[in-house]
Amino acid sequence: MIRRLLFACAAVTLMAQAPAIHFDSFNHDFGRITPDRKVSAKYRVTNTGNAVLSISQVRPSCGCTATVLGKWSINPGESTELEATFDPRGYRGQVRKSIEVLCNDPKTPAVTLTFETEVVQEVMPSQDAVYFNTARTASAHATVRYASGNGDPVKITEARAPGAPFLAFTWRQDGKDALLDVAFTGRSVPKGQFRGVETVTVRFTSAHVPQLPLDVQWELKPSVVASPAGLVFEGNAGTDLRDKLVLKQAEGRAFRVTGMSCSLSQVRVEGLLQKAAPQQELTIVVPASMKAGRYSETLALSTDDPDQPELTIRISAILK
Structure with missing residues (x-):
C-alpha cells in the first residue's frame, strides 16, 4: 500500500513539473515596404512553466524568411527572443508568412507565428x-x-x-x-x-x-480550319475504313489542298488537288492492309493558302 502511494506521489510530482511556452505576440505587421529592404521582427518567448523549456525546431514557411533564436533551452521564468528577417525581393502586393516553433511543452508542442506586409514597388x-x-x-x-x-x-x-x-x-x-x-x-x-x-x-x-x-x-488563328479537328476510326482490320474531313477557309478565300504526309504511310487521302474553293472535302482512308492494333498518327496537309501552308490532323485508329 505504501509503495503504491509513493509511486502515485512521484507521478503527480512529475506531471506537475512541465515547461510552458508563451509568446507576447503571435503576429507582426510590417506595413508597407519596398522590395529592396529587408525587415525584421522580434517575438519574445517566455517559459511560464516549472521545468526547462527546450525548443527543438524553428521552421519558416519559405526561404524568404531567416530566423535567429536567442536561446534554445529556457529555464522557468526566463525569456528570450526569436528574430525573423523577411527578404521581400521578388514579392509584390500583400504577403503573409508563417513560422512554426516546436518545443517540449506537453500542452502546446507547436506554436505558429505569423507576419504580414505589403510590398510596394516604385x-x-x-x-x-x-x-x-x-x-x-x-x-x-x-x-x-x-x-x-x-x-x-x-x-x-x-x-x-x-x-x-x-x-x-x-x-x-x-x-x-x-x-x-x-x-x-x-x-x-x-x-x-x-x-x-x-x-x-x-x-x-x-x-x-x-x-x-x-x-x-x-x-x-488558323486560316484554314479542319472539321472535325481529329479523326477516330474503329472497326475490323482487313477492311477499308473511311471518314470525311472538311477544310474551310476562315475568310472565304479559295484555296487548294496540294499534298499530304502521314506518320503511317498506308493512310490515304482522297480529294487532293481539287479545284480551288473556300471549302474542300477530303476522304481519309485507313486501308485494309493495316493490321489489328491501336494507332495514334499525325496527318499533315499542305495547301496553297499563304497564311496556312500546312495544318496537322490527329488520327486515331482501333482495329480489331
Missing part, C-alpha cells in the same frame, strides 16, 4: 504578360498600367522588342500612372511563323526601377 505593373490570339489579317491591342507605388509620377522613356516588327508601342500619362499601349499586327508576322513569345523591355525614369520586362505571347 513602379507596379498591372500585369507581367499580355496575350494575342488573332488572324493574320487582323490587329489587336492591349494596355498595361504602370502604377506609382511611392507617390512619384511613373514615366516611360522607351519600350522595345527587338526582332518583333509586328509589335508597336505608345505610352501616355494617367495621373501619376503610365499606360503602355501594345499593338499587334498579324500581317507583319513573318511567313511560316504562327506563335511565339516576345520580351519587351520597358524603361522608366525611376532610379530604383529603371526597367521592367513584359512578355507578349501571341498566336495566329
Whole structure:
C-alpha cells in the first residue's frame, strides 16, 4: 500500500513539473515596404512553466524568411527572443508568412507565428504578360498600367522588342500612372511563323526601377480550319475504313489542298488537288492492309493558302 502511494506521489510530482511556452505576440505587421529592404521582427518567448523549456525546431514557411533564436533551452521564468528577417525581393502586393516553433511543452508542442506586409514597388505593373490570339489579317491591342507605388509620377522613356516588327508601342500619362499601349499586327508576322513569345523591355525614369520586362505571347488563328479537328476510326482490320474531313477557309478565300504526309504511310487521302474553293472535302482512308492494333498518327496537309501552308490532323485508329 505504501509503495503504491509513493509511486502515485512521484507521478503527480512529475506531471506537475512541465515547461510552458508563451509568446507576447503571435503576429507582426510590417506595413508597407519596398522590395529592396529587408525587415525584421522580434517575438519574445517566455517559459511560464516549472521545468526547462527546450525548443527543438524553428521552421519558416519559405526561404524568404531567416530566423535567429536567442536561446534554445529556457529555464522557468526566463525569456528570450526569436528574430525573423523577411527578404521581400521578388514579392509584390500583400504577403503573409508563417513560422512554426516546436518545443517540449506537453500542452502546446507547436506554436505558429505569423507576419504580414505589403510590398510596394516604385513602379507596379498591372500585369507581367499580355496575350494575342488573332488572324493574320487582323490587329489587336492591349494596355498595361504602370502604377506609382511611392507617390512619384511613373514615366516611360522607351519600350522595345527587338526582332518583333509586328509589335508597336505608345505610352501616355494617367495621373501619376503610365499606360503602355501594345499593338499587334498579324500581317507583319513573318511567313511560316504562327506563335511565339516576345520580351519587351520597358524603361522608366525611376532610379530604383529603371526597367521592367513584359512578355507578349501571341498566336495566329488558323486560316484554314479542319472539321472535325481529329479523326477516330474503329472497326475490323482487313477492311477499308473511311471518314470525311472538311477544310474551310476562315475568310472565304479559295484555296487548294496540294499534298499530304502521314506518320503511317498506308493512310490515304482522297480529294487532293481539287479545284480551288473556300471549302474542300477530303476522304481519309485507313486501308485494309493495316493490321489489328491501336494507332495514334499525325496527318499533315499542305495547301496553297499563304497564311496556312500546312495544318496537322490527329488520327486515331482501333482495329480489331
